[in-house]
Amino acid sequence: MDEYFLQFLWKFQKFESKELILSNGSSLTVFQTGHQNHHSGPDFLEAKIKIDDLTWSGSVEIHYKSSDWNRHKHQTDRAYENVILHVVWINDGDILVNEEPLPTLEMSQYVATNLEQEYRRYINQPEVIRCGPKLGDIPQIQISAMIDRAVASRLQEKSVRVLDTLEQLGGDWEETVYQTLARNFGFKTNAEAFLKLASSLPYHVIRKHAGKEQQIYALIFGMAGFLEDPVDEYQASLSAEFSYLAKKFQLHRMLDRHHWKHAKMRPANFPSVRLSQFAAFLTQENQLLANLLNISGRKEAVGFLQKSLPDYWNSHFDFGKPTTKSPRIGTKSIENIIINSLAPVLGAYSKYLDEVIYLERAQHILEQLPPESNHVIQKWIDRGVTPGNGAETQGLIYQYQSFCTPKKCLRCNIGMFILNPPK
Known part of the structure; x- marks a missing residue:
């Protein structure tokens, strides 16, 4: 018996029409079941009931067994001090609050058998979308x-993750946007590797080289572990540049090439291609938060993310591996980043400032996709x-x-x- 069903029974008073009697023999009259609480604390708040001749206002807690009260450690949680009624399916013992028995209703005595059976049939269907x-x-x-x-709820859920990152980064919004975007550029397969890259290569180092393609590509590919044993002149030039920059900024590489996943991927999704696209984005965008906050529609979001690649990466999908098809970031990939990075950042910033405008903008952009x-x-x-x-x-x-x-x-x-x- 799950507690969702028990809460449903209480909320809609799905009891047979007979007098409700508590476990101690007192009569119960329900004036208001209370409003359901989906957060921590008692299940229903601001309920109003009458026990015998005395009217009570307070919280109602629902359990399968009365002993669940102690098992869930409610006896030591002050949030439950205002509980006026314990509603259970099975009363397997009195619960004492301030050395007094907590009024308890054993609802199994008042629920028609067919109601429980109907719920079980519905909820136990093999179909995931039961409705x-x-x-x-x-x-x-x-x-x-x-x-x-x-x-x-989906947007709020993703926004909370952005705010968690913001807290971990000491309230640095630029670094938060940078790491959020980096993780998404890795998509599902290389998300963690991209996040590790961004964590080891602070955004303030990137910003010092705004607009300087050679330096930013050297930093990105060097910290990703892609510049060992160069196979052509271009890779060798990035390797030399990275050696200088790594010493200058005391960077410590956390990744090697073997940390990046290639298996069962088309060349367009290779980590080398995604890294080149990320480097192009960082080369041409140096005020991440401000520019992101100015996005108000799909067209602007695409323009924010879709940057031109240098000649080398227009004709290669990896170092020393030419291609006839330019590995420019595609529309589907951009839409994925909008959904999983841009919209959540706007939602998070809206919550951070308590300004609804950015949340509305995030939803508007999603509606245009x-x-x-x-x-x-x-x-x-x-x-x-x-x-x-x-x-x-x-x-x-x-x-x-x-x-x-x-x-x-x-x-x-x-x-x-x-x-x-x-x-």
Whole structure:
């Protein structure tokens, strides 16, 4: 029996119509169940009940067994001092608060068996998107509301990661933007290697060489471990430049070439190509935060990220390995960086300043992107939910990962609509 179901029973008072009696024999009348708390602390806040002839206002805590109170260490948490009622499925012993028994309702005595069975059948379906077969019967306004909330939550989730990085870097926004972008330039395969590169090569060193292509490429490829044993004149010139700069700035390389993953990659995704694209970006952008904050639409975001490559990297996918196709960063890659770096930074900055304008701008940019295509989105499409833009695909990914997969149907308005249909 999961606590989501128990909270659902309490919230909507899914009890048989008979008098509620507490474990100590007192009668219970519920005036207000309280508003559900999705953060730390009691499950419902500001409830109002009457026990016998005395009216109480305070918090309600829900558990499967009453002994879970002590198992969760609520007895030592002051956040639970205002609990006026303990609602459990099984009462396996009194809980003492300030040496007095905590009023306890054993709800299993008041819930119809078929209600529990119906919930179990629904939640234990093999289908991950459990509402899938019924989505065609759900009003569009409910589906739109689900997506809108999920879009906001997805952006907030990614923004929190940016703020965590900001805190770790002592409030340095330029370094935070630099490291956030670096990680994303590595995409999934080489994200950690790119982050290690950025962590070992501070952005203030890069900024000292703003606009100086040779120096920035030498720093990026040198710190990435790509300048050992040069195979051509260009690589040798970068290697010599890096030797000088590494000594000047006392840089300590943390990466070697073997740390970068190449397996099963097309040349366009090779780490050498991504490093050249990142170096081109850093050569031509020297005020990351200010320029990012001025982005208000997709076109500006693409212009911010898509930089021209030097002649060598227009004709090579690695040192000494020529190509006839320029490895310029592609549209899909840019959209990925917008989704995973630019929009989250705007969202984080909005939260940092408590200014909604940057959050609105982030969402507007996402809405201008085409919908993403992946196996999660295809599952939604197969069930009749077709996203219209990048913001909506981000929302559907969040919904799938945060609600569908962990079976949190009773935290989702669609699941609630199905399991607690309007009368």
